[in-house]
Amino acid sequence: MGSRSSHAAVIPNVDSIRRETGFSQASLVRLHHRFRALDRNKKGYLSRMDLQQIGALAVNPLGDRIIESFFPNGSQRVDFPGFVRVLAHFRPVEDEDTDQDPKKPEPLNSRRNKLHYAFQLYDLDRDGKISRHEMLQVLRLMVGVQVTEEQLENIADRTVQEADEDGDGAVSFLEFTKSLEKMDVEQKMSIRILK
Amino acid sequence: MALQMFVTFSPWNCLLLLVALEYSKASSDVNESANSTAQHAPNAWFAASSSEPDERISVFELDYDYVQIPYEVTLWILLASLAKIGFHLYHRLPGLMPESCLLILVGALVGGIIFGTDHKSPPVMDSSIYFLYLLPPIVLEGGYFMPTRPFFENIGSILWWAVLGALINALGIGLSLYLICQVQAFGLGDVNLLQNLLFGSLISAVDPVAVLAVFEEARVNEQLYMMIFGEALLNDGITVVLYNILIAFTKMHKFEDIEPVDILAGCARFIIVGVGGVMFGIVFGFISAFITRFTQNISAIEPLIVFMFSYLSYLAAETLYLSGILAITACAVTMKKYVEENVSQTSYTTIKYFMKMLSSVSETLIFIFMGVSTVGKNHEWNWAFVCFTLAFCQIWRAISVFALFYVSNQFRTFPFSIKDQCIIFYSGVRGAGSFSLAFLLPLSLFPRKKMFVTATLVVIYFTVFIQGITIGPLVRYLDVKKTNKKESINEELHIRLMDHLKAGIEDVCGHWSHYQVRDKFKKFDHRYLRKILIRENLPKSSIVSLYKKLEMKQAIEMVETGILSSTAFSIPHQAQRIQEIKRLSPEDVESIRDILTCNMYQVRQRTLSYNKYNLKPQTSEKQAKEILIRRQNTLRESMRKGHSLPWGKPAGTKNIRYLSFPYGNPQSAGRDTRAAGFSDDDGSNPGSPSIMFSARSRIRSLQKQQAQEIIPMKSLHRGGKILSFGYQRSTSQEEYMCGSRRVALRPKPLFHSVDEEGESGGESEGEAFTVRSRWTTDRGHGRDYHRSHSPLLQRK
Numbered sequence: 001m002g003s004r005s006s007h008a009a010v011i012p013n014v015d016s017i018r019r020e021t022g023f024s025q026a027s028l029v030r031l032h033h034r035f036r037a038l039d040r041n042k043k044g045y046l047s048r049m050d051l052q053q054i055g056a057l058a059v060n061p062l063g064d065r066i067i068e069s070f071f072p073n074g075s076q077r078v079d080f081p082g083f084v085r086v087l088a089h090f091r092p093v094e095d096e097d098t099d100q101d102p103k104k105p106e107p108l109n110s111r112r113n114k115l116h117y118a119f120q121l122y123d124l125d126r127d128g129k130i131s132r133h134e135m136l137q138v139l140r141l142m143v144g145v146q147v148t149e150e151q152l153e154n155i156a157d158r159t160v161q162e163a164d165e166d167g168d169g170a171v172s173f174l175e176f177t178k179s180l181e182k183m184d185v186e187q188k189m190s191i192r193i194l195k
Numbered sequence: 196m197a198l199q200m201f202v203t204f205s206p207w208n209c210l211l212l213l214v215a216l217e218y219s220k221a222s223s224d225v226n227e228s229a230n231s232t233a234q235h236a237p238n239a240w241f242a243a244s245s246s247e248p249d250e251r252i253s254v255f256e257l258d259y260d261y262v263q264i265p266y267e268v269t270l271w272i273l274l275a276s277l278a279k280i281g282f283h284l285y286h287r288l289p290g291l292m293p294e295s296c297l298l299i300l301v302g303a304l305v306g307g308i309i310f311g312t313d314h315k316s317p318p319v320m321d322s323s324i325y326f327l328y329l330l331p332p333i334v335l336e337g338g339y340f341m342p343t344r345p346f347f348e349n350i351g352s353i354l355w356w357a358v359l360g361a362l363i364n365a366l367g368i369g370l371s372l373y374l375i376c377q378v379q380a381f382g383l384g385d386v387n388l389l390q391n392l393l394f395g396s397l398i399s400a401v402d403p404v405a406v407l408a409v410f411e412e413a414r415v416n417e418q419l420y421m422m423i424f425g426e427a428l429l430n431d432g433i434t435v436v437l438y439n440i441l442i443a444f445t446k447m448h449k450f451e452d453i454e455p456v457d458i459l460a461g462c463a464r465f466i467i468v469g470v471g472g473v474m475f476g477i478v479f480g481f482i483s484a485f486i487t488r489f490t491q492n493i494s495a496i497e498p499l500i501v502f503m504f505s506y507l508s509y510l511a512a513e514t515l516y517l518s519g520i521l522a523i524t525a526c527a528v529t530m531k532k533y534v535e536e537n538v539s540q541t542s543y544t545t546i547k548y549f550m551k552m553l554s555s556v557s558e559t560l561i562f563i564f565m566g567v568s569t570v571g572k573n574h575e576w577n578w579a580f581v582c583f584t585l586a587f588c589q590i591w592r593a594i595s596v597f598a599l600f601y602v603s604n605q606f607r608t609f610p611f612s613i614k615d616q617c618i619i620f621y622s623g624v625r626g627a628g629s630f631s632l633a634f635l636l637p638l639s640l641f642p643r644k645k646m647f648v649t650a651t652l653v654v655i656y657f658t659v660f661i662q663g664i665t666i667g668p669l670v671r672y673l674d675v676k677k678t679n680k681k682e683s684i685n686e687e688l689h690i691r692l693m694d695h696l697k698a699g700i701e702d703v704c705g706h707w708s709h710y711q712v713r714d715k716f717k718k719f720d721h722r723y724l725r726k727i728l729i730r731e732n733l734p735k736s737s738i739v740s741l742y743k744k745l746e747m748k749q750a751i752e753m754v755e756t757g758i759l760s761s762t763a764f765s766i767p768h769q770a771q772r773i774q775e776i777k778r779l780s781p782e783d784v785e786s787i788r789d790i791l792t793c794n795m796y797q798v799r800q801r802t803l804s805y806n807k808y809n810l811k812p813q814t815s816e817k818q819a820k821e822i823l824i825r826r827q828n829t830l831r832e833s834m835r836k837g838h839s840l841p842w843g844k845p846a847g848t849k850n851i852r853y854l855s856f857p858y859g860n861p862q863s864a865g866r867d868t869r870a871a872g873f874s875d876d877d878g879s880n881p882g883s884p885s886i887m888f889s890a891r892s893r894i895r896s897l898q899k900q901q902a903q904e905i906i907p908m909k910s911l912h913r914g915g916k917i918l919s920f921g922y923q924r925s926t927s928q929e930e931y932m933c934g935s936r937r938v939a940l941r942p943k944p945l946f947h948s949v950d951e952e953g954e955s956g957g958e959s960e961g962e963a964f965t966v967r968s969r970w971t972t973d974r975g976h977g978r979d980y981h982r983s984h985s986p987l988l989q990r991k
Contacts, residue, residue, distance in 0.1 A: 034705050056702040058826070059819040061796050062692065066699040090700050118693060142691060144794045145821060155684065155787050162685050179685045188693045191701055192609065 017081050021088035022107050027195055031087065035080050045077040046070070061141045065121050089117045092190040112177070114189045119176050129170035132160045268560070275301045275559040293663040295405045295626060298559055299656070302566020310570045320564045322635045326519075329557045330431075330631070331509045334520045335502075336554035337428050338527030345421040346528075347713070352418075352603050353425030360426065360595045361399055361433040367591040369395025372583060381579035386643055393441040394647050397633055398588060398654060400434040402626025403427050403619075405659070406666050419615045423622055431628050432520035436468050438632055439516075445640050472518030476525025479508035483526070484533035484728040491730065497542035498549060501534055533728040561627040568634065569652055575645035584650045585657060588623070596620040614673045621666050624658045625651075684788055691795050751824060796822065
């Protein structure tokens with residue numbers, strides 16, 4: 001496989017990826033390694049099936065949605081930059097990021113972008129709103145079988161009610177953000193090893 | 196309540212046994228016909244006449260001496276077991292104090308009784324009993340249950356910390372005590388340097404694993420866990436090696452005879468003993484793995500092979516004065532990976548349980564000995580020595596922790612925080628090891644042995660009770676807790692979602708560590724070792740597979756009927772209160788919150804969990820099974836309907852909850868040839884999509900009481916081959932199951948192959964098993980066929 005230093009050269013467009021995602025060189029190398037490991041047939045991209053073979057995702061209630069989030073816009077394959085782009089949302093927020101040049105686009109791991117990623121897990125039809133139905137679906141995923149359907153519907157109703165401010169029966173992204181303003185999202189959605 | 200009765204029954208039962216013991220002992224002492232109150236002494240016999248020999252044939256006789264030793268040992272063990280039952284009945288207790296506390300108390304109790312009845316305790320622990328019989332099981336269990344992947348990932352830090360920590364502690368405590376002894380006022384002038392060093396080495400033998408159960412829930416991160424575990428594992432070995440070397444030094448009678456050459460020789464010996472022991476262990480591990488390859492037809496002897504070879508490695512190493520402890524540890528670690536793949540499922544379970552049992556018996560006995568010698572006359576109390584020992588133990592441990600970790604943090608990718616270091620410092624609880632070594636000091640060389648024993652006992656009692664009980668609150672305090680305010684339902688839901696999300700993304704990222712070495716080892720392992728050591732996979736009889744199919748069928752039925760008729764499930768009682776829910780009422784909100792907290796799926800724990808005294812089934816297995824079964828239902832339903840599961844379309848009208856599953860790629864190709872030797876039988880059913888469904892498993896215990904519960908997943912291939920593989924409740928890594936190319940047809944899941952080491956960068960080597968499930972849109976095949984083709988879950 002060659003030494004580590006030449007490894008980075010194998011990654012195409014490594015510099016632009018670095019700028020976009022903010023990952024360090026070492027992390028990118030590792031992620032590339034991981035990407036190639038998941039890519040069984042050396043296709044150069046990942047398909048859904050490759051991700052489905054991660055066993056632990058099978059017992060994650062949100063496993064399918066997580067996998068789906070790697071394939072935006074209905075595409076069937078995700079290449080390395082796309083792979084890294086999703087993972088960049090989970091990079092821990094460091095202090096240097098906060099005083100960024102306001103002209104530069106917001107880094108992928110900002111609080112807003114993290115929340116947006118989570119929001120998209122709910123909002124499957126991408127209409128910018130979490131309808132009551134979508135909330136119900138997520139609830140179904142996350143709750144055990146003992147809870148009855150009526151209870152779930154009530155919970156979904158209540159959840160939407162709590163967050164919905166403009167009364168349209170759905171939770172928009174702003175309302176979503178607002179309902180989570182007290183929560184330490186940066187810490188919850190950061191993975192230590194993705195520096 | 197039955198529970199209370201049992202609780203009261205159990206101490207009464209203890210009392211019964213104690214009284215029986217006392218009576219039988221008393222009567223044996225008296226050694227004549229005793230008219231003991233028969234109902235209390237079940238084994239008392241009446242002697243008709245005892246005074247004149249040969250007069251009459253006695254109808255009843257008493258001969259206690261014959262059974263004394265095994266009888267008393269059995270009673271002790273039984274007593275400890277009853278105490279453990281009582282301990283666990285009150286379910287909050289295990290979280291408050293480590294189980295060692297309990298064992299020590301039982302030991303003290305027995306000691307008190309023996310002392311009180313003036314009975315000469317028969318089996319005195321001597322050197323050979325301890326080193327040959329009592330110590331190996333304890334060490335074997337530690338080595339066997341060690342999670343290998345994190346161990347090898349952190350091996351640098353672990354070795355650095357364990358070896359140097361033990362040395363620093365031993366030498367530091369020894370030297371400091373020597374300085375104290377020089378002070379005339381304490382009357383310790385006759386304790387020379389060597390004796391102090393020896394004492395230092397034996398008192399630095401820690402047993403931190405005992406406290407792990409106490410702070411389980413505090414989500415100790417994996418690295419910290421591994422450090423504690425690794426330290427416990429290696430500490431015994433190092434301490435004993437040091438102890439032996441110093442004893443050898445002490446035997447060279449004159450202090451002045453020791454020259455620098457000897458010291459160098461001592462150091463060299465230390466290294467050789469350690470490394471040599473490990474080599475021995477590895478060799479024996481490979482031999483036993485090789486032998487288990489051929490035991491398919493007599494699986495009953497598989498546990499025997501495992502145990503005998505481990506023990507043999509210990510003995511062989513001891514013969515050559517190498518470190519038997521390190522040998523047996525290395526043997527267990529090496530053996531585990533291959534043996535687990537080879538042995539049958541029941542053998543695997545037997546091995547696990549038997550190991551736990553043996554080690555717990557050993558430890559119980561040691562603690563009983565400790566208790567016996569606590570309550571006795573052979574103490575020598577010296578205030579200065581004892582107090583300074585205690586103080587130096589803590590001081591030197593603190594010094595070694597902070598100094599060593601400061602250095603190793605410079606080289607680690609994930610440094611240990613101060614909080615972690617505090618936890619490591621505080622978990623320096625001494626255990627049975629120190630006591631044994633102190634007890635076994637030869638009196639001839641150590642005229643003040645009693646003082647040493649006393650000091651050791653004090654340290655043990657102090658650390659186990661005080662540190663053991665307070666470490667739980669300390670860890671919980673150090674743990675960053677959320678503010679306790681009530682969260683809204685929104686927040687709760689979203690928090691849980693984010694936890695799941697984070698766990699999922701962590702899984703996507705996989706584990707990172709030093710790739711190259713592990714890669715190379717994996718390749719080597721695959722190419723050579725596994726071919727030699729792993730059994731050839733043969734098809735198992737169809738009866739076994741039929742049995743498995745039935746179980747799985749039942750599991751699925753159960754869940755399905757449960758889902759369909761919601762009344763069939765036991766609804767939590769909070770739910771029953773809320774039949775008609777109105778909006779916006781506060782107590783409804785409360786109950787909704789309760790429902791959520793109780794019923795949401797737990798996030799997969801990535802951290803390890805190990806309980807020294809127990810193997811309990813994981814409750815989170817149920818959750819994994821449930822999720823998987825629901826996914827299968829989802830898939831099946833969507834196939835039945837003949838369309839992909841819609842994103843954003845309302846789900847079916849039936850009251851079935853699915854986990855939405857994206858329509859998989861219909862190609863059946865793209866499977867690693869190594870993963871399974873499936874023949875591609877797609878031809879007969881061209882329209883049916885096949886969905887690759889793979890799972891990996893790993894062995895890691897999750898929550899408190901863990902034990903490895905496996906959910907094998909099987910899928911019946913069209914050709915009638917059964918592919919079974921185990922699936923175990925998650926944690927971090929991906930492992931691979933059975934990298935062999937042959938279709939594994941075995942009745943037992945292959946999860947063992949998927950031990951932690953399965954992880955590597957070279958995961959292209961067929962890490963996961965891909966199971967092809969065939970979905971037929973044609974329901975006419977009947978549910979059996981249908982179901983038999985779906986990945987099924989079975990609970991072992």
